[in-house]
Amino acid sequence: MQINIVRPFMPDLAELQEDFAQCLKSGMVTNNSPHVRRLEEKLQEYYGCPIRPSVNCNGELALYHLIQAWKHKLGCGPHDSFEVLVPSFTFSGTINALVTNNLKPVFCDVDAGLVLDLDKAVADSPNVRMIMPVGAYGNLVDLEKLGALARAQNLAVLLDNAPAFGSKFKGKFPWAFGFSEMISFHATKVFNSMEGGGNVVNDAEIADYLLRLRDFGQFEKSRGDVDIPGLNSKMTEVCALVGLRNLEKIKRILSLRAGNAARYREFFGGLESRGLLRQMRVAPEVTCPYLYFPIILNEEATEFVRHMGAKNIAVRRYYTANHDLKFYRGRYRQQDLGFTNAVKDNVVALPIHTVMSDAEMDYLFESVEEYFESGKRKVES
Numbered sequence: 001m002q003i004n005i006v007r008p009f010m011p012d013l014a015e016l017q018e019d020f021a022q023c024l025k026s027g028m029v030t031n032n033s034p035h036v037r038r039l040e041e042k043l044q045e046y047y048g049c050p051i052r053p054s055v056n057c058n059g060e061l062a063l064y065h066l067i068q069a070w071k072h073k074l075g076c077g078p079h080d081s082f083e084v085l086v087p088s089f090t091f092s093g094t095i096n097a098l099v100t101n102n103l104k105p106v107f108c109d110v111d112a113g114l115v116l117d118l119d120k121a122v123a124d125s126p127n128v129r130m131i132m133p134v135g136a137y138g139n140l141v142d143l144e145k146l147g148a149l150a151r152a153q154n155l156a157v158l159l160d161n162a163p164a165f166g167s168k169f170k171g172k173f174p175w176a177f178g179f180s181e182m183i184s185f186h187a188t189k190v191f192n193s194m195e196g197g198g199n200v201v202n203d204a205e206i207a208d209y210l211l212r213l214r215d216f217g218q219f220e221k222s223r224g225d226v227d228i229p230g231l232n233s234k235m236t237e238v239c240a241l242v243g244l245r246n247l248e249k250i251k252r253i254l255s256l257r258a259g260n261a262a263r264y265r266e267f268f269g270g271l272e273s274r275g276l277l278r279q280m281r282v283a284p285e286v287t288c289p290y291l292y293f294p295i296i297l298n299e300e301a302t303e304f305v306r307h308m309g310a311k312n313i314a315v316r317r318y319y320t321a322n323h324d325l326k327f328y329r330g331r332y333r334q335q336d337l338g339f340t341n342a343v344k345d346n347v348v349a350l351p352i353h354t355v356m357s358d359a360e361m362d363y364l365f366e367s368v369e370e371y372f373e374s375g376k377r378k379v380e381s
């Protein structure tokens, strides 16, 4: 048996054929085209939010523009800079989007939920003006606590929720707490449009900037006049079509994932109670769709990765500690990273697909058991 790290959930060609043929015939394949607008309407229905979400060609540019929009709202031009509290333990895309916006990350610790540790992150300089938690594996920080912290320390809040489509806190989406979140619709994600991403925000000014920024910053189309320099990050019709078809099935997708995650939690809970590993802690207030199933081994993960590879099960050493990456090492400030440094080499993301048979899950669980029984495990002293 072979289990890949992801198995993208895709519509059948037959579901798209007619609409795509129509797009090609009309020539309306991009530029605020009908299916892109429809996807935004459907996302608004799904999120139940007062402001229509905007979509982009990928999550990274959606995040880039969200940061740009907030900088502009805070009265800063492209050459101005300030510091941003952000977890070191994330995908490099989080940090890259800040740095390419001329902002400086302050690397902060994560907690047992593998999300920003709000008890430790502190605006320790007047230069810190923003906080950007990451929805790692679909998990969320306590959004009420985040709001209180941001108010007390006068920080703008942006959520890099690339992996967190469908994640909720106390049954509510982040916009309901007043926050802006970016979500990725990449093929590897819970909901996908092949490539894609978008922003769900609760601020009319930010929403307006986002629409311009994805279209070169133009506000006056006939003259092409620009009020903030944007880029081209528009989504194409074919991606919107795939997104629309997948969004129709989102309830089923999320319920299948919840069922699979419950099985994983039961199995890995057993190993955790034997002291062999730790699971990501998910607070009872959080609805987490589990993009991958992360585990924290007691030891460095190389042997585990090799063992699973020999079983034809792809696992990923994901995320990583960005303060340790080649470009970022020593370049920016960091706060106490005790937990991140203790776990960064021990975390492994396991595959958990939307459609996954019982036989596949049993095989994965047996293979993990074998690792612990085989003596392959080299326990670090």
Ligand SMILES: Cc1ncc(COP(=O)(O)O)c(C=O)c1O
Binding pocket: 058, 059, 060, 061, 063, 090, 091, 093, 094, 134, 160, 162, 163, 184, 185, 186, 196, 197
């Ligand atoms: C935390 C985080 N931020 C940003 C991104 C970028 O999203 P995209 O791949 O859609 O560009 C990702 C993608 O995996 C991510 O995990």
